[in-house]
Amino acid sequence: MLICAQFFCAAYMTGIIWFVQLVHYPMLHHSNGADTKAGHAEYTHRMGRVVIPVMLAEMGIQAWWALAAPSYTSLLGLSFLVVIWLSTFLLQVPTHQKLQLEFNAQQQRYLLHTNWIRTVLWTARALLLASVCSTTLT
Numbered sequence: 001m002l003i004c005a006q007f008f009c010a011a012y013m014t015g016i017i018w019f020v021q022l023v024h025y026p027m028l029h030h031s032n033g034a035d036t037k038a039g040h041a042e043y044t045h046r047m048g049r050v051v052i053p054v055m056l057a058e059m060g061i062q063a064w065w066a067l068a069a070p071s072y073t074s075l076l077g078l079s080f081l082v083v084i085w086l087s088t089f090l091l092q093v094p095t096h097q098k099l100q101l102e103f104n105a106q107q108q109r110y111l112l113h114t115n116w117i118r119t120v121l122w123t124a125r126a127l128l129l130a131s132v133c134s135t136t137l138t
Contacts, residue, residue, distance in 0.1 A: 001136075002061050002064070002065065003065065003129065003132050003133050003136050004133040004136065004137070005057070005061055006058065006061045006062060006065065006077075006129050006133075007126065007129035007130055007132070007133040009054050009055075009057055009058035009061065010058060010122060010125040010126040010129045011126045011129075011130070012054050013051065013054060013055065013058065013122050013126075014122045014123050014125070014126040016050065016051060017115070017118050017119050017122045017123075018119060018123075020115065021112070021115055021116070021119045025108070025111055025112045025115060026112065028099065028103070028108045028111070029103065029105065029108060037100055037101065040096070040099055040100040041100055044096055044100065055085075058081065059081060059085070062074075062077055062078050062081050063078065065077070065078075066078040073128065073132060076128065077125060077128055077129065080121045080122075080124055080125045080128075081121075081125065083117065083121055084117070084118050084121050084122060084125075087114065087115075087117040087118050087121075088118065091114045091117070092111060092114065092115060092118070095107055095110055095111045095114070096111070099111070
């Protein structure tokens with residue numbers, strides 16, 4: 001049943017990341033102005049409240065699954081998640097920090113392009129876990 005909780009986390013994050021990729025990040029240029037710092041700080045604070053608990057649960061369940069029942073599928077899911085976290089903390093977070101100080105169109109494009117890493121991998125995780133969860137339930 002924890003696998004299905006894992007699927008829920010991945011599906012939730014997949015929905016969030018597609019919204020961010022297709023709606024939010026392309027619109028960042030509209031926040032260029034006097035309120036850039038405050039607006040971006042508020043965005044990252046609010047987004048953190050929405051995604052951090054789910055990301056932590058997702059990593060915890062995934063690590064447990066990979067350790068308790070190592071298999072191609074559990075290790076593939078873990079590898080997807082590790083790359084997502086590396087992308088988040090090595091690429092997206094530093095870029096958000098720069099954009100919070102001052103809008104820069106080049107940084108916005110970088111954020112949009114590098115975010116495809118997370119978008120593709122979270123989508124792949126959700127599909128992988130949907131398959132595992134449906135097999136587990138039948």
